[in-house]
Amino acid sequence: MNSVNPKIPSKTSVVVIGGGPAGSLSAILLAREGVDVCLFEKAKFPRYHIGESMLPSAIPLLDFVGLKARVEAHGFTKKPGAYFRREQGSPAGLIDFTKSGGYSYHVVRSEFDHMLLDYAREMGVEVFEETSIKAVDFLGKRPINVTWETASGQGKTGFNYLIDASGLSGILASRYLKNRQFQDHLANIALGNYWKNHRPFMNDHDIGCPGHFNMEALADGSGWVWAIPLHNQTLSVGVVIHRDCYKAALQRHGSHEALYRHYIEMSPDISAMLSEATPVSQEVKIWQDYSYVAESFSGSGYRIAGDAAGFIDPIFSTGIHMAFLGALSAAATICATLKNDCSEEEAHRYHDQCIRQAYIRFTAVVAGMYGQIRNQDKIVLHGITGQDLQLAFDVMQPIVSKKLDDNQDEISTETLNKTVRYAADIMLELHDISTDNLVSKLMAKKAHKKEIISDSTNAIEGKFIRLQRGQLGLEKIGLWRELTNRIEAQGVKLLLSAVSR
Numbered sequence: 131m132n133s134v135n136p137k138i139p140s141k142t143s144v145v146v147i148g149g150g151p152a153g154s155l156s157a158i159l160l161a162r163e164g165v166d167v168c169l170f171e172k173a174k175f176p177r178y179h180i181g182e183s184m185l186p187s188a189i190p191l192l193d194f195v196g197l198k199a200r201v202e203a204h205g206f207t208k209k210p211g212a213y214f215r216r217e218q219g220s221p222a223g224l225i226d227f228t229k230s231g232g233y234s235y236h237v238v239r240s241e242f243d244h245m246l247l248d249y250a251r252e253m254g255v256e257v258f259e260e261t262s263i264k265a266v267d268f269l270g271k272r273p274i275n276v277t278w279e280t281a282s283g284q285g286k287t288g289f290n291y292l293i294d295a296s297g298l299s300g301i302l303a304s305r306y307l308k309n310r311q312f313q314d315h316l317a318n319i320a321l322g323n324y325w326k327n328h329r330p331f332m333n334d335h336d337i338g339c340p341g342h343f344n345m346e347a348l349a350d351g352s353g354w355v356w357a358i359p360l361h362n363q364t365l366s367v368g369v370v371i372h373r374d375c376y377k378a379a380l381q382r383h384g385s386h387e388a389l390y391r392h393y394i395e396m397s398p399d400i401s402a403m404l405s406e407a408t409p410v411s412q413e414v415k416i417w418q419d420y421s422y423v424a425e426s427f428s429g430s431g432y433r434i435a436g437d438a439a440g441f442i443d444p445i446f447s448t449g450i451h452m453a454f455l456g457a458l459s460a461a462a463t464i465c466a467t468l469k470n471d472c473s474e475e476e477a478h479r480y481h482d483q484c485i486r487q488a489y490i491r492f493t494a495v496v497a498g499m500y501g502q503i504r505n506q507d508k509i510v511l512h513g514i515t516g517q518d519l520q521l522a523f524d525v526m527q528p529i530v531s532k533k534l535d536d537n538q539d540e541i542s543t544e545t546l547n548k549t550v551r552y553a554a555d556i557m558l559e560l561h562d563i564s565t566d567n568l569v570s571k572l573m574a575k576k577a578h579k580k581e582i583i584s585d586s587t588n589a590i591e592g593k594f595i596r597l598q599r600g601q602l603g604l605e606k607i608g609l610w611r612e613l614t615n616r617i618e619a620q621g622v623k624l625l626l627s628a629v630s631r
């Protein structure tokens with residue numbers, strides 16, 4: 131114990147820096163495994179935060195930790211999908227989550243983040259708000275202590291593992307590892323405000339879509355506008371423009387408010403939503419320098435999760451998804467070492483690759499989208515029209531869909547037989563097993579489907595996340611995974627998903 135705040139322990143198993151979605155979720159996951167966790171948050175919650183639109187991937191994780199019902203009961207706006215008008219004059223493309231049975235929410239972050247942080251406390255996490263982490267001490271390359279500061283003074287807490295979920299400030303990457311790299315091609319500035327008395331978005335068939343995320347490209351190719359309907363009856367409206375266009379435009383328009391209005395006027399869909407609306411505040415909010423990724427996300431005794439690791443761009447609403455994925459991977463890989471699932475080095479390598487893979491995937495899709503936005507008069511995304519944008523989104527689908535694992539689905543015996551016999555044709559020479567044997571093994575998996583819920587990621591180095599309460603950790607790839615991985619490698623994944631639907 132220390133004299134400044136006797137409630138803050140001088141030693142714990144895991145220290146988490148930051149009480150945003152990445153910090154709270156990783157702390158919740160660890161506490162539910164019986165791990166001692168101290169979470170330090172510099173602000174007093176509820177606190178304002180941008181990042182309101184979630185992807186369907188959040189739902190199964192909230193369900194896994196026991197928070198889904200509470201989030202659903204809160205009354206946040208349900209999000210069935212997203213409209214993207216990538217070119218003015220062309221139809222808006224729809225990404226329809228409900229096609230695969232998914233949905234998500236638009237959340238008021240002060241309320242959502244507060245709910246997560248309170249739940250962390252309920253799960254046994256020692257949460258210290260208004261307590262800022264000022265420094266991290268290392269023994270060699272391994273962090274061992276944090277120095278925290280409250281209104282009454284400073285103290286130190288030692289730990290076995292550190293999770294840096296400090297968001298944009300990214301203590302480890304920016305101050306100690308110095309490996310944060312900014313993405314110049316995505317050097318955008320965002321301007322935002324909230325509006326009252328707005329109208330719902332009307333799609334190209336004149337049907338009102340009150341719950342969808344809305345993206346509309348600016349006709350001059352300088353950027354795009356978002357509209358997110360929130361359950362507190364306000365509409366979050368933001369303009370995203372490249373740094374270079376921003377500087378020149380700010381000079382022309384004189385103020386951020388005038389610039390923000392100018393870009394909204396260039397967006398017919400969103401202007402129509404705001405035709406009778408009034409802004410909640412006279413001052414617009416500004417975000418910049420938010421597109422960056424660290425070179426690595428883990429090492430001996432530490433994991434970096436959420437915005438502390440990196441953020442790409444708001445266009446596909448991937449921030450909370452990445453925060454949750456980082457939290458899951460950080461917690462699972464720490465548990466994997468504590469439970470001797472694998473060596474510490476294997477565990478932190480898993481985290482590194484899991485996070486890197488997800489950033490690469492999103493960066494590729496986001497870069498394609500910006501290519502189209504900035505070249506309004508050319509076709510950049512060949513073969514992808516506004517209407518079938520769903521196809522482009524399918525590139526990301528494995529990690530943003532409603533499911534964490536295909537294995538969770540009820541699969542009929544007939545489908546299993548069909549799938550396995552097809553797979554077996556390809557695989558039998560690689561596996562010394564009979565088709566019938568495979569069927570019985572897969573049926574056994576079906577029977578135990580609750581136990582085998584697994585990764586939101588692909589298997590990495592032969593391991594995947596064992597998402598099971600009391601058993602959270604890493605598991606070696608089993609027969610089913612090896613089989614599906616190899617089938618995927620053979621390019622027949624589409625057939626598999628078609629027959630299992």
Ligand SMILES: Cc1cc2nc3c(=O)[nH]c(=O)nc-3n(C[C@H](O)[C@H](O)[C@H](O)COP(=O)(O)OP(=O)(O)OC[C@H]3O[C@@H](n4cnc5c(N)ncnc54)[C@H](O)[C@@H]3O)c2cc1C
Pocket residue numbers: 147148149150151152153170171172173179180181182183184185261262263264295296297298299300301320368417420435436437438441444447448449450451453
């Ligand atoms: C313009 C814009 C629009 C966005 N829109 C979306 C969207 O629609 N959907 C979406 O999913 N994402 C969106 N995002 C991204 C989203 O805001 C973030 O990805 C998300 O908040 C990351 O969560 P986190 O827990 O990693 O970090 P944060 O939510 O930022 O939490 C970090 C916490 O750490 C605390 N902290 C920082 N330093 C310290 C310290 N030294 N000691 C103690 N505590 C500390 C902070 O107070 C904070 O509470 C958007 C981002 C921007 C810039």
